[in-house]
Amino acid sequence: xxxxxxxxxxxxxxxxxGLALAGKLADVADVYAACRHRHASAxxxxxxxxxxxxGDRTVGTLSCITGPAELSVDPxxxxxxxxxxxxxxxxxxxxxxxxGRSVVTLQNGIGNEDRIARYTDRIIGGTVTTNFAVxxxxxxxxxxxxxxxxxxxxxxxxxxxxxxxxxxxxxxIPVAATADIRAEKWAKSLLNxxxxxxxxxxxxQVGAAASPHLRGVIEGLIQETYAxxxxxxxxxxxxxxxxxxxxxxxxxxxxxxxxxxxxxxxxQNRRRTEIDLLNGYVVALGERQGIxxxxxxxxxxxxxxxxxxx
Ligand SMILES: NC(=O)c1ccc[n+]([C@@H]2O[C@H](COP(=O)([O-])OP(=O)(O)OC[C@H]3O[C@@H](n4cnc5c(N)ncnc54)[C@H](O)[C@@H]3O)[C@@H](O)[C@H]2O)c1
Ligand SMILES: CC(C)(CO)[C@@H](O)C(=O)[O-]
Numbered sequence: 001x002x003x004x005x006x007x008x009x010x011x012x013x014x015x016x017x018g019l020a021l022a023g024k025l026a027d028v029a030d031v032y033a034a035c036r037h038r039h040a041s042a043x044x045x046x047x048x049x050x051x052x053x054x055g056d057r058t059v060g061t062l063s064c065i066t067g068p069a070e071l072s073v074d075p076x077x078x079x080x081x082x083x084x085x086x087x088x089x090x091x092x093x094x095x096x097x098x099x100g101r102s103v104v105t106l107q108n109g110i111g112n113e114d115r116i117a118r119y120t121d122r123i124i125g126g127t128v129t130t131n132f133a134v135x136x137x138x139x140x141x142x143x144x145x146x147x148x149x150x151x152x153x154x155x156x157x158x159x160x161x162x163x164x165x166x167x168x169x170x171x172x173i174p175v176a177a178t179a180d181i182r183a184e185k186w187a188k189s190l191l192n193x194x195x196x197x198x199x200x201x202x203x204x205q206v207g208a209a210a211s212p213h214l215r216g217v218i219e220g221l222i223q224e225t226y227a228x229x230x231x232x233x234x235x236x237x238x239x240x241x242x243x244x245x246x247x248x249x250x251x252x253x254x255x256x257x258x259x260x261x262x263x264x265x266x267x268q269n270r271r272r273t274e275i276d277l278l279n280g281y282v283v284a285l286g287e288r289q290g291i292x293x294x295x296x297x298x299x300x301x302x303x304x305x306x307x308x309x310x
Contacts, residue, residue: 006029006030007030007076007115008031008073008074008075008077009029009030009031009032009075009077009079009167010027010031010032010034010071010075010078010079010094010097010219011035011076011081012034012082012090012091012094013082013083014039014081014103015035015081016140016262017081017132018035018079018082019033019035019039019050019140021106023050023059023140024054024172025167025171025173026059027172028167028170028171030073031063032071033062034066037066040064042067042137043138046138047059048140049140050139050141050142051141051142052142053142053144055069059098067093068093075097076102077102077103077104077167078101078104079105079106080104080105080112081106083106083107083271083291084107084111085274088109089150091118098120098192099119100121102120102122103122104126104164106126106127106128106149107190108228109185109277109281110278110281113154113155113185116156116271121155122154122156122176122195123154124151124153124160124161124181125153125181125182126152126154127185127187128151129147130146131145131259132262133259133260143258144255145174145255146252148176149168149174149176151168151185152177154181161177161181183237187228187236187237187238189281190225190236190244191247192263192278193222193225194218194222195209195253195261196255196263197300199263199264200261200263200264200267201303203264203267206252206261207253207258209249210249217295218248219241219245220294221242221279222244222245222248224291226240228285228286228291228293229294230292231285231289232285249309263303271309273307275300275303275307277301279299279300280296280300283296283297285302
């Protein structure tokens with residue numbers, strides 16, 4: 001980044017995660033948020049309203065754009081926070097801006113970095129284990145957090161990562177670097193595979209995962225995911241499905257017990273979900289490896305049924 005003190009950051013697909021991030025980064029960077037008209041007009045009029053654990057405040061210094069023609073500067077860093085269903089379309093729309101730039105993705109699921117790689121070869125993969133929700137136009141809430149943001153180089157030179165870590169740190173966002181971002185993406189996906197589709201299907205908060213009625217389903221989802229990860233040579237910090245399930249039920253479910261996961265809002269708002277990047281991805285890899293994945297296949301089928309608006 002040219003000016004380490006006040007870089008220019010472009011957030012692509014600013015909704016719950018992207019607007020909250022933009023609000024924090026605006027303290028230390030000139031931030032442009034590519035978002036929809038309803039957010040852009042509310043923020044231009046009254047600023048971005050944030051509440052929750054990242055602070056209650058109104059941010060008046062955030063610039064919103066609704067298309068690349070409105071961007072008058074060259075960003076030092078691009079951060080993709082669109083849903084995985086929109087990765088391809090938003091990258092295509094902003095292709096001229098992304099070319100050759102350093103791009104961070106904070107999206108859930110597996111496969112976004114490979115799509116972004118069609119537009120730049122300087123990619124930082126990331127995970128964010130925090131709950132964000134859109135309260136209304138130009139208003140976001142950050143409710144709970146279970147781990148720092150984790151960033152790691154996906155492709156590109158060794159000097160790509162430190163400025164991004166430094167930027168997040170200066171903005172007051174808890175962040176850690178990893179040498180194995182591919183494993184980290186899977187480690188984060190375990191939580192989303194376990195709770196996102198169930199909470200979306202049942203219209204319940206994450207705490208419902210502790211119910212003994214759901215426990216067997218979640219165990220099945222995670223055991224299958226571990227079998228597929230093992231066949232693919234992916235090793236995460238929890239060495240076995242049981243070790244992860246202890247963390248899930250002992251730490252993550254309590255941390256997020258009173259919030260809805262992002263997929264819940266997609267089903268409520270009749271939008272496509274990220275199921276193909278989560279449970280659907282496990283099913284596809286299972287087919288490739290000859291590993292049966294009936295729990296994930298069932299859950300993915302139920303979500304696809306709901307995506308059809310039924
Ligand atoms: N919400 C959470 O708590 C949470 C936590 C961790 C990770 N994530 C992940 O972060 C990503 C974003 O999630 P979210 O909850 O912020 O989703 P969101 O739907 O609230 O925000 C994405 C925004 O991008 C906008 N968008 C899409 N294409 C666009 C375009 N071409 N131009 C302008 N705007 C465009 C959408 O309209 C939407 O407002 C997902 O991968 C999600 O799984 C979410
Ligand atoms: C951490 C998480 C489950 C909490 O909201 C998030 O990844 C989500 O909503 O997808």
